[in-house]
Amino acid sequence: MMKFAKCKAPLLISALLSTALLSGCDGDDGHDGINGIDGTNGIDGTNGTDGSNGVSALVNITELLAGNAQCPFGGQQIETGLDTNNNNLLDVAEVDASQTQVICNVSQRQLSVELVGRYQSDVYGLSAAEIVDYHAASQTAFVVNAQSGKVDLLDLSTLSQTPVVGEAGYTLNNITKLAELDLNADTGLALLGAVNSVSVSGDLLAAAVERADANGNATQGNGIVAFYRLSASSLPQYLSSVDVGALPDNVTFSPDGSVLLVANEGEPNSDYSVDPEGSVAIIDIINNSPANVATLVGFSDFNVGAARASELSADINITGPGATVAQDLEPEYIAVSPDSQFAYVSLQENNAIAVIDIQAKTVTRINALGAKDFGLADNKIDASDKDDMVNLKSYAGVYGMYQPDTIVSYRWNNTDFIVSANEGDARDYDGFSEEGRAEDLTLDTNHPQFASIQDDTQLARLKVTTSIGDDNNDGLVDRIMAYGGRSFSIWTAQGQQVYDSGSDFEQITSALLGMNFNNNNDENKGDSRSDDKGPEPEALAIGQLGDSTYAFIGLERTSGFMIYDISNPFAVSFVDYVHNRDFTADFAIDGGDIEGQATQAGDLGPEGMKFIAANNSPTGLPLLIIGNEVSGTTAVYQLSFK
Incomplete structure (x- = not known):
């Protein structure tokens, strides 16, 4: 490590x-x-010259x-x-x-981050470790083994405070798998697919499972949430399942445990002939047990001609062919305010965040996030995978849609703030794709990048959307719009950005890793994602240590995670970059096909994170659990002050 x-x-x-x-x-x-001394024929001394x-x-x-x-x-x-x-x-x-x-600057030595545990599933490229959560009473981590339709139970009770350092971390395998939850078998339901998310509150566990429809479309049926009862001494007991919307992608309990919220993404099928509506399901938790029915909060009031259509900002991307607003909005991830009153929902493809009043079960507002100006010096990017160098530059007229994946919420001065990992995502289906490269765009001749979009070492290969950017509808692109902010941001509940990490991620990884920055997570090729979304921040967690609040941001492609002190959202500071990846390993992962030294590569593709406070930790010190999707590994880091 x-x-x-x-x-x-x-x-x-x-x-x-x-x-x-x-x-x-x-x-x-x-x-x-000095005057001469009187005497015979004595003479006065001459004045010295001014200096x-x-x-x-x-x-x-x-x-x-x-x-x-x-x-x-x-x-x-x-x-x-x-x-x-x-x-x-x-x-x-x-x-x-x-x-x-x-x-x-001397490293902020007050925070030490050390690898103390790791589980290696030996399943690569098949999403064997995605979203993670933790049950304190049994000291068990629950890890989504997505494509298997199961959730793995990992025993953290044997972890010690002794860290594993250096190359030993790449192959560490000191955590035992206790059992697994087989959601297909436990629920007895037909047409279930991958498990997408898991969440724990007290002794209650919820897992989201996608489902096919009657016509064989793999994720377009209404999914379910399966509930389990947890205990300190026995395996989880299945309780019940609740139907929710299409493609439940994220589940999270409110901090007070009174409700479970589900982000139903509602993605279209491959040929775009079926496009379910996106929604948020709210399941009441009554006497520590889930209700039998969920309330679906949808977005049909924002459709053209509907009651709230005028509230929808033109900066919110509604781009699906023939789609209504309700069909086009795709909830990705949910953060709940610390007082359990509001749910903040990332609408990734739409570049927006919705705010839901949990008690009223209604949408309060939808915040457009706008675009990040890559023409500013603080926002420079490396836009090419063909330049054979670290080449961070500012490009006037080029922008990035923030399009956050994971979001979390915290409070400062009695005000809610939302932290976002700005991954970016395109609509790219057989029946419709908005994804192109900058060289394919027809720019206004006055655009400052008119020449550079034809240069493979500059902007030609940058992945961009073809759906927006022609601001005056004259058929010429005025703004080159890329995917993702290559950063993390902090927002108010009203959608005002108060902080963005700018070009930090690429600056820091290029300084530390050289040409291994912006690497892909399925092979060590170096600088292979600069033309796409760079380091691709996706996973995110926050934790309180002492008087400070830290954000941990996982870089899906480069791997590893950034740490920032966000105690004051208006005075954010970088703390560290940590990774457990061997960039010299020779390997290639293509789905389930493996070549080379994948077992030596370390942790690849952080997908989910969970912070564990010291009072709930088996080691007595705070922990950070990370599910790494591509390597199928779960890593546990110990946090301490030194």
């Missing part, structure tokens, strides 16, 4: 202090000559942002020199390069 500490370059303190003391001081005037003004020594300090090639975690560059032209500025020509010093 590789954890990157920060470097510290040597600083000539004495030289720096000396030059600082000299700064701005003029030369002293010459003293008058010339001295040259000022100046110091220039430049802040280095996280991701700097020399200081991956940021720092300062200190330049000194003489102000030879007396303009009180240290010009480039005046800098004494031999005295330039760089001080890299």
Whole structure:
């Protein structure tokens, strides 16, 4: 397991202090000559000449942002020199390069992240470890083994505080699988497909399962949620199932345990002939048991001509062929406010977040998230997988739709904030696809990227949408719109962005990994996803340690996770990047087909995360559990202050 500490370059303190003391001081005037002593033929001494003004020594300090090639975690560059032209500025020509010093920020040592546990399923490329949750009383992790239709039970009770370091982490397998929940067998229902999500509240577990329709469309039937009773000493007991909407993709209990919420994505079938409506199911939990029927909260009131159509922003992507708004909106993930009053629902393909009043069971509002300007210096990207280099640039007229996958909610100053992992996603089906490359677009001749979209080393290969971007409907693209923000963001409940990590993820991974940044998760090819969605942040969890709130953001393609201190959403700071991946392993994963050293590659494709507070942890220290979809591994990290 590789954890990157920060470097510290040597600083000539004495030289720096000396030059600082000299700064701005003029030369002293010459003293008058001393009169000669009277005596025979003595003569008076002559006056000394005035001294010339001295040259000022100046110091220039430049802040280095996280991701700097020399200081991956940021720092300062200190330049000194003489102000030879007396303009009180240290010009480039005046800098004494031999005295330039760089001080890299020391790693935020108060937070230590160490690998202490790992389960290796030996199932690669088949989603054997996706969404994870944890039951404190039995010290069991529940891991979605999606394509199998099962949930794996992993025993964390034997974990210790002893970390596993370095290459040993790549093949670590010290967690035992206790059992599995077979949802097909337990429910006895026909046409069930993959398990998509799991959530635990107290001694109640809920798992979402997709279902085929009567015509054989694999995910277009109404799915179910299966409920189990958990205990500290025995295996889970199946309770019941509740019908929900089409393609239930995420389940989550409210913090107070009073309801279970389900994001029903409602994706179309391959030829786009069947397109179910997206919805959110609310299942009441009464006396610690689920109700028999769910309430579906839909979006038909926002359809053209319906009562709330005027509330829908034009910036919300409604692009499916012939689709109503209710059909086109696709709930992906749900975060619930800490007071259990509101559900925040990511509508990934639509680039929006819906707000639902849980008690009223109604949609309060739908927030359009807008576009990220990749023309700004803070938002620069590497847009090509054919440039054979790290090439982060700003591109005027190019934008990214945030399109978050996982979202979470927390409070600061009695106000709800939403944290989003801005993965991006396209509608790409046999019957309809909006996915293209920038070179396929017809731009206005005045567009600043008119030439660069024909260059494979610049923008030509960038994956973009062909559905939007022609703002004046003249047949020419005015804005090149890519997928995802390559970042994480913090939003208010009203949809105002208060923070975005900009180009941090690519800056930091390129500084630390070199050409292995923006790698894919099914082979070590290096810089192979720059033309798509870069590191592709997807998984997300937050946790409270001491007085600080941390966000953990999993990078689906590059693998590993970023850590940020988000205690104050208006003063966010980068903390660390941690990964357990061997970028030298020679392997290729194509579905269930494996070539090479996949068992040596480490953890690939973080899909789900769960933070465990110290009081619920088997080791007595906070833990972070991560399900890695491509490697089929579940990793457990220990968090402590050192």
